[in-house]
Amino acid sequence: MNPYQSCFSKLNRAALIPFFVIGDPSYETSLALVKAAIDAGADILELGIPFSDPVADGPTIQKADLRALKAGITPAKALQFIREITAYKPIPIGLLVYYNLLVQYGTERFLQDFQKAGGTSVLVADLSIDDADEITLPAKNAGLETVFMATPNTPDDRLRRIAEKTTGFIYTVSLLGTTGERDALSQAVRPLVARLKRLTDKPVCVGFGISTPQHACEVARARADGVIIGSRIVKFIEETPDNPDELRENITRFLSEVRAALPPKNPTAKADA
Amino acid sequence: MKSKGRFGPFGGYYVPEVLIPALEEIEAAFEQFRQDPTFLKDLNTLYTDYAGRPTPLYHARRFSEAVGFTVYLKREDLLHGGAHKINNTLGQGLLARYMGKTKLIAETGAGQHGLATAIVGALFGMETKIFMGATDVARQNVNVHKMKLLGAEVIPVEGGTGTLKDAINEALRYWTAHVEDTFYLFGTAGGPHPYPTIVRHFQEPIGQEARRQCLEKAGRLPDIVTACVGGGSNAIGIFSAFLSDPKVQLVGVEGGGKGLHTTQHCATLCTGTVGVLHGARTYLLQDENGQIRDTECISAGLDYPGVGPEHAYLKETGRARYVSVCDEEVLDTFFLFSRMEGILPALESTHALAWLRQQKGLLPHNTIAVANLSGRGDKDIDIVEHHRPLTARSL
Numbered sequence: 005m006n007p008y009q010s011c012f013s014k015l016n017r018a019a020l021i022p023f024f025v026i027g028d029p030s031y032e033t034s035l036a037l038v039k040a041a042i043d044a045g046a047d048i049l050e051l052g053i054p055f056s057d058p059v060a061d062g063p064t065i066q067k068a069d070l071r072a073l074k075a076g077i078t079p080a081k082a083l084q085f086i087r088e089i090t091a092y093k094p095i096p097i098g099l100l101v102y103y104n105l106l107v108q109y110g111t112e113r114f115l116q117d118f119q120k121a122g123g124t125s126v127l128v129a130d131l132s133i134d135d136a137d138e139i140t141l142p143a144k145n146a147g148l149e150t151v152f153m154a155t156p157n158t159p160d161d162r163l164r165r166i167a168e169k170t171t172g173f174i175y176t177v178s179l180l181g182t183t184g185e186r187d188a189l190s191q192a193v194r195p196l197v198a199r200l201k202r203l204t205d206k207p208v209c210v211g212f213g214i215s216t217p218q219h220a221c222e223v224a225r226a227r228a229d230g231v232i233i234g235s236r237i238v239k240f241i242e243e244t245p246d247n248p249d250e251l252r253e254n255i256t257r258f259l260s261e262v263r264a265a266l267p268p269k270n271p272t273a274k275a276d277a
Numbered sequence: 278m279k280s281k282g283r284f285g286p287f288g289g290y291y292v293p294e295v296l297i298p299a300l301e302e303i304e305a306a307f308e309q310f311r312q313d314p315t316f317l318k319d320l321n322t323l324y325t326d327y328a329g330r331p332t333p334l335y336h337a338r339r340f341s342e343a344v345g346f347t348v349y350l351k352r353e354d355l356l357h358g359g360a361h362k363i364n365n366t367l368g369q370g371l372l373a374r375y376m377g378k379t380k381l382i383a384e385t386g387a388g389q390h391g392l393a394t395a396i397v398g399a400l401f402g403m404e405t406k407i408f409m410g411a412t413d414v415a416r417q418n419v420n421v422h423k424m425k426l427l428g429a430e431v432i433p434v435e436g437g438t439g440t441l442k443d444a445i446n447e448a449l450r451y452w453t454a455h456v457e458d459t460f461y462l463f464g465t466a467g468g469p470h471p472y473p474t475i476v477r478h479f480q481e482p483i484g485q486e487a488r489r490q491c492l493e494k495a496g497r498l499p500d501i502v503t504a505c506v507g508g509g510s511n512a513i514g515i516f517s518a519f520l521s522d523p524k525v526q527l528v529g530v531e532g533g534g535k536g537l538h539t540t541q542h543c544a545t546l547c548t549g550t551v552g553v554l555h556g557a558r559t560y561l562l563q564d565e566n567g568q569i570r571d572t573e574c575i576s577a578g579l580d581y582p583g584v585g586p587e588h589a590y591l592k593e594t595g596r597a598r599y600v601s602v603c604d605e606e607v608l609d610t611f612f613l614f615s616r617m618e619g620i621l622p623a624l625e626s627t628h629a630l631a632w633l634r635q636q637k638g639l640l641p642h643n644t645i646a647v648a649n650l651s652g653r654g655d656k657d658i659d660i661v662e663h664h665r666p667l668t669a670r671s672l
Contacts, residue, residue, distance in 0.1 A: 056568040057442065057554060059449045060293040066436060078566045103291055104553045108567030130291045130553070134278060155295040157456065162297075180295060181454035 006149050007096040007124045008172050011047055012207050017266040018224035019047040021209060022259060023100070023234030025068040026051050026085050027077030029245040034072070035085065037241070039092050040252045044259035048096045048124075049089070050211075050232055053082045055102040060129040062184030064235040067242055079109050083121045090122025098125045098151055098172065111139065115146035125149035125172035133162065136169045144171075151175050154200060156192035167204035173230060174200060176210045178223075185235045186213035194226045201227055217265035224266045233262065278304055282470020284590035290469035292556045296449070299456040304471040306376045311478065316375060323367045327400070328357045330364075330482060334490035334647070339617040340630070344637045346644035349499070350620075351487045351515060353651045360623065360652030361483060361511045362393035366462060368479030370397035373460035380459040381405045384448040386413055386441035386507070387578035387625065388420025389652055390464030395429035397462075405429040408448040412439035413577050420656050438571045441507075441581045445555050465508025466585035469556025473585050480514025487647055488518040495645050503528040504649035505628040506546065506599065507579035509588045511651035516597060526598070529588060530628040532574035533601035541573035545584040546592050546599035559586040575604040575660065576624035578652075602631040608665055610634055611654065623652030624660065 011019060022041045027034050038049065054072035058065060077085075086097060099118060106114050106128065115126060126148055128139055133152055143150050149172030154163055157180060166174060176197060179190035190213055200208045210223045211232030220231045240254045278301055282288045290300055310316040324330040332352045341348045353361035366383075373381060381403050385391030391407040398405030407424055411433040414421055424431050437443035445468070452461045466476040484502075491499050502519050504512035506529035519525040534542030542548075549560040552567055562570040562582040574580045591597035607624060610631035615621050622630060629648045640646075654661075 056437070057446050059446050059555070060295075060453070062450070073568065104561070104563070104567040104569075106567075107552055107558075108563070108565065130293055130556070132290070132292065132294050132297050134281075134297070135289065135291065153294040155293075157298045158294060159298070166294075177295060179454075180456060182450045 006171065008048070008149060008207060011096055012229050015047060016269050018228050019209070019230035020045060020259065020263050020266065021048045021050050021230045021232040022046050022237050023050040023052065023232055025054050025065060025072050025238065026082045027054065027072035027075050028068040028238065028241055029071045030075045031077065031081065031085065033248045033251070035088060036248055036252060037255055038089055040256050041259055042093050042095055044256045045263045046095065046259065048098060048230060050098045050100055050234070051086065052100040053079055053105055055105060058102060060182055062182040062235065064185065064238050064242060065183050068238045071245065079105050079114065083117050086118065086121040086123055094122070096124040097122065098127060099123055100127050100129060103128050103130050112142045112145065115142050115148055119146045119148050123148065125151045127151035127153070127175055133166050133169055140169055153177055154196065156180055156196050160199065160203060163200060163203050167206045170206050173207035173209045175232070176200065176208050176228070178210050178212045178214065181212070183212050183235050185215040185239060189213065189219040189222050193223060197226045197228055217261045220262045221265040221267060231266070278470065279308065280304070280470065282474060284587045285593060287557065287559050287589040288470055288473060288586035289558050290556050291553045291558065292469045293453065295453045296456065299452070300469060300471065302376070306372055307471055307475050310372060310375050316371065320368060320371055323371065324364070324482065328363045328367060329355060331486045332356060334487055334494060336494065337618050340614060343613070343617060344633055346640050346642055346646060347495070348633060349491060349494070349645070349647045350650040351483060351647060353483060353511065353649060354620070354623065354626070354653035358389070358393045358396050359655065360389040360393065361480060361514060362390045362464065363396065364482060364514070365464065365476050365479045365510060366390070366393040366397040369462045369475065370401055373403070373462065374401050376460065378458060378460040379403055380455070381462050382408065382448055382451060382459055383462045383464055384408045384441065384444035385464060386444065386580055387576070388413065388417040388424065388656065389578060391424050391429070391431070392420050394462050395424040395427040398429055399427045407431050408434055408444040408451065410439035410441060410443045411435050413441070416660060417577055417656060440572070440577070442569065464510070466510040466513045466587060467508040467555065467557055467559070467583060473557065473587055476510050477513045477517060477587065480510050481517045483511065483514035483649065484516060484518025487515055491645070491647055497645070498522055498525055499645045499647040501526045501528060501644065501646040503530060503629045503632060503646060505530050505579060505625045505651065506584060506588060507532065507543065507581050507625065509585035511649050513585060513587055515649045516591070520596065527591070527596065528632065529597055529599045530632045531599060531601040532576055532579035532628060533603035534574045536603050537601060540570060542601065543572035543574045543580050543582065544601040545582060546588060547601045554583045557583070557586045559589045560584050575607060575664065576628065578623070578625040579628065600632055602628050602635065606631045608661065611661060621654035622650055623654045624657045626651045627654070
């Protein structure tokens, strides 16, 4: 069993997966916040390395990337960060990265270093399933799981291919668009998760636009295996970047609320599938 | 996708999954309609009756005397809109129309592609949004005004340095949220497949005409074909017809800005390294970690840290070579050329002319060079005035 499988099978609810940009707003504060998220009950972490041109991200995470870059975060420092996190507490860590950062570091070497640091999986935001070969073999060789994205406009035959190439979980994008907070949960979530559940046994985690405990609850009710929350958390950092104590409190409170809102898994739901 | 869209090791389509269906749809439509007699007839009519093709090949006599060899100019500056960009926007706009799309988006640097898209949006009655870096909005306000007059919405992009790269980022983001009814009319021979191939295709008339016209006027092929390279659409358009003529040297001229020893330039092929940006594997200006560098160049249309993947391939194979000239040489040439030929050249195109000037004394007198005069310089008069005010100059 890989770390994700053991995590999902242990839980009687959807996994809580907060996202952070490594080093936002500074290396030290970011480290404290991610530790706080673990203490608040995160089951899995999704961490991003800042990139100058994040085309899949909305304004909130773009600004986070800029703050982290200003704080001097490099891929090498990001690896050091991950080492410190896994030393604090072993937890599955999914990495979200833009392809050029891997290419410059050397994809094989980076993935090996990431695995050694305690990482679990890699998702390349701008690498589709058609170029999966560029990442699947190096990931396998490094002992890492692969994560690919599925979106509401992905046809069934492509979802099947995505599921085939995925060894970790399917990062299910809730809407057509970039990351960012939304007032309402996208109507596309339920049908997309249902399609995936019909096509594959691979775990399905939903992200993009999940901004409230209520959204998280709805996603879990749609039978997602995990709920990824990014921009809402990053927004706390944007609002009070210079007050680490207040930030830690806000993020702890928010994640506790989200976790409390996740309903227990309906045992009959699996039989339906 | 039917094709990987590779040029040797370069190109591809490195984009988030959400954009794949849209790119597949465009690839399929392009393959279908590029051969379609009705589409070709419509496009040809637009090229001739609306845009003003074919453009002349003009023997620039006084400039030729000044550089010591024969220079012909491919007069894309005479096209409607004032630049070669209309070739591509008419082609892609018509494609969007045949696909049943009702909305257009585009990025723009100097504003020429935005203007050409706004023209086509008005012509076809399509709702048009143009993403433009905030810095470029400020330095190219004449084009911004024109786009608005034509009914397009201009969206200033604040991120990054507020230039072309940031406009592309934002256009891609907008597209991911509106892929279903919106056609992204990409402006240069870069970005994800199938754009490099589509843009090249619609710019190929430049080269086809220039080759034929040179044979007619000079009785032989040119020795040199030169064009400026930012993303590289005008260059690939004129180079394409000469790729199988091994004796014709192809020279792409990049923006040398304040000089290649500084970081204030956009000479991607001259000084960059290979990476992945905006959907393509190509040469980039980036730091050792892969963060994209800021660029700076007097010419907004060249101010881009990447380059079309086919140019990367032509550099790698040695079929074309890439050089740069710096801002000061461009300004010198702008004044000289304007007064010599009665043509205000776009600062982008002036890069190719400035490189030809540098060749004075280095090339035999019987050399024939064809330069792509890709656009006219009316849009640049404020920039030129800012750098070299007429009142302060002694002429």
